[in-house]
Amino acid sequence: xxxxxxxxxxxxxxxxxxxxxxxxxxxxxxxxxxxxxxxxxxxxxxxxxxxxxxxxxxxxxxxxxxxxxxxxxxxxxxxxxxxxxxxxxxxxxxxxxxxxxxxxxxxxxxxxxxxxxxxxxxxxxxxxxxxxxxxxxxxxxxxxxxxxxxxxxxxxxxxxxxxxxxxxxxxxxxxxxxxxxxxxxxxxxxxxxxxxxxxxxxxxxxxx
Amino acid sequence: xxxxxxxxxxxxxxxxxxxxxxxxxxxxxxxxxxxxxxxxxxxxxxxxxxxxxxxxxxxxxxxxxxxxxxxxxxxxxxxxxxxxxxxxxxxxxxxxxxxxxxxxxxxxxxxxxxxxxxxxxxxxxxxxxxxxxxxxxxxxxxxxxxxxxxxxxxxxxxxxxxxxxxxxxxxxxxxxxxxxxxxxxxxxxxxxxxxxxxxxxxxxxxxx
Numbered sequence: 001x002x003x004x005x006x007x008x009x010x011x012x013x014x015x016x017x018x019x020x021x022x023x024x025x026x027x028x029x030x031x032x033x034x035x036x037x038x039x040x041x042x043x044x045x046x047x048x049x050x051x052x053x054x055x056x057x058x059x060x061x062x063x064x065x066x067x068x069x070x071x072x073x074x075x076x077x078x079x080x081x082x083x084x085x086x087x088x089x090x091x092x093x094x095x096x097x098x099x100x101x102x103x104x105x106x107x108x109x110x111x112x113x114x115x116x117x118x119x120x121x122x123x124x125x126x127x128x129x130x131x132x133x134x135x136x137x138x139x140x141x142x143x144x145x146x147x148x149x150x151x152x153x154x155x156x157x158x159x160x161x162x163x164x165x166x167x168x169x170x171x172x173x174x175x176x177x178x179x180x181x182x183x184x185x186x187x188x189x190x191x192x193x194x195x196x197x198x199x200x201x202x203x204x205x206x207x208x
Numbered sequence: 209x210x211x212x213x214x215x216x217x218x219x220x221x222x223x224x225x226x227x228x229x230x231x232x233x234x235x236x237x238x239x240x241x242x243x244x245x246x247x248x249x250x251x252x253x254x255x256x257x258x259x260x261x262x263x264x265x266x267x268x269x270x271x272x273x274x275x276x277x278x279x280x281x282x283x284x285x286x287x288x289x290x291x292x293x294x295x296x297x298x299x300x301x302x303x304x305x306x307x308x309x310x311x312x313x314x315x316x317x318x319x320x321x322x323x324x325x326x327x328x329x330x331x332x333x334x335x336x337x338x339x340x341x342x343x344x345x346x347x348x349x350x351x352x353x354x355x356x357x358x359x360x361x362x363x364x365x366x367x368x369x370x371x372x373x374x375x376x377x378x379x380x381x382x383x384x385x386x387x388x389x390x391x392x393x394x395x396x397x398x399x400x401x402x403x404x405x406x407x408x409x410x411x412x413x414x415x416x
Contacts (some may be wrong), residue, residue, distance in 0.1 A: 015404035041388045078407045079414040096306030107403040172409040180249045190405045195315040197398045200295035201380040204289040
């Protein structure tokens with residue numbers, strides 16, 4: 001398939017379409033109209049058609065889009081034809097929950113290692129995943145070819161860990177620590193700010 | 209304080225500034241320049257100045273912004289002068305982790321109740337929070353004045369739960385279930401798509 005340059009906002013919506021295609025397939029439906037897709041995702045129909053047209057997909061009038069083909073193509077665009085080796089750093093409640101969360105494994109994000117600095121946690125095994133000493137990050141990351149570091153450490157520790165990630169040549173970080181990170185040079189970063197999501201709601205709750 | 213109409217993107221950045229102000233205060237620093245704030249958040253300095261000007265804050269040349277005052281003002285804008293009663297629906301790994309996550313409590317989001325449909329989990333208590341039968345949602349939500357429902361249920365159950373939330377008159381949902389939701393009329397919704405965050409990374413990892 002030829003590679004297309006797609007805006008970031010569209011990439012985020014592709015994930016959303018992927019979830020909906022999963023639902024539609026599970027319901028035994030083979031095609032979907034852009035209007036139905038719009039209703040299921042909350043995205044307007046014109047935007048849906050524009051997004052899907054980026055990679056040469058046009059729904060057929062009266063028939064709609066073929067779900068399984070589109071799903072395959074979106075997975076390909078998102079780089080999901082293969083699995084990604086992930087490491088979770090920080091084995092507190094959140095880190096443990098992410099390790100056990102089936103939703104990531106199902107999408108091809110396999111947690112192959114966990115790290116902590118607490119001697120009581122190191123050398124545990126959780127769901128078959130070994131917990132290593134954070135001091136071993138570089139060695140283990142290279143050995144297991146870790147591509148994504150999921151940070152679930154306390155805020156004050158996060159920047160130092162981000163630097164260790166860069167040194168270990170792990171190319172991407174998903175950060176759950178409640179602080180903005182400056183990733184090392186060449187390291188990709190996504191930030192999930194859980195309190196920030198709730199704050200966006202509290203802001204709007206005041207206006208009700 | 210007078211109420212200002214602020215764009216959604218700015219509201220999201222306010223949460224980020226708030227985190228950074230927390231860090232700066234913890235470091236014992238009383239003022240911050242827009243350029244430093246920009247470096248710490250990864251937002252460009254002109255945008256920082258524009259965001260903070262929305263509520264009449266202008267840094268003083270050579271002095272910068274007063275951290276504690278700005279922090280208080282942002283908390284006020286985000287509606288954080290008071291606590292919010294939250295309920296977590298779904299006591300799987302993720303729901304349990306969110307319940308125990310100190311980061312939410314610290315920001316004023318107090319989990320007052322949890323819900324599940326599994327008889328083995330109902331009538332548990334976790335960190336002092338009782339787990340109720342989801343069938344009791346309406347009664348308990350009214351009694352405890354729940355304002356935010358945090359959904360950590362499996363995808364196929366999510367839409368039905370969202371409808372129960374609307375019926376219980378809970379005005380806001382933070383959804384972790386990996387499906388797009390159609391919230392009931394008048395219900396505010398934020399969606400955290402954990403796999404989607406990783407997919408945004410896998411997309412960019414291919415281009416490296």
